[in-house]
Amino acid sequence: MMGANGTGLFLMLASFALTFFVARAVGKRLKARRDAEQAAQAERALAGQSRQMRRAAQRKQKA
Numbered sequence: 001m002m003g004a005n006g007t008g009l010f011l012m013l014a015s016f017a018l019t020f021f022v023a024r025a026v027g028k029r030l031k032a033r034r035d036a037e038q039a040a041q042a043e044r045a046l047a048g049q050s051r052q053m054r055r056a057a058q059r060k061q062k063a
C-alpha cells in the first residue's frame with residue numbers, strides 16, 4: 001500500500017518539476033524574443049530620427 005502512495009507522490013513531484021522547468025524555458029524564450037523586438041524597434045526609431053536630423057541639416061545648409 002505504501003509503495004503505491006510513494007510512486008504516486010514521486011510521479012506528482014516529477015510532473016510538477018518538469019512542468020516548472022518547461023514553463024520557465026518558454027518564459028525565458030518569450031522574454032528574449034520580446035527584448036529583441038524592443039531593441040529592433042528602438043534601432044528603427046533612432047534611424048528615423050537621425051534621417052530627420054540629416055534632412056533638417058541639409059535644409060539649413062541650403063538656406
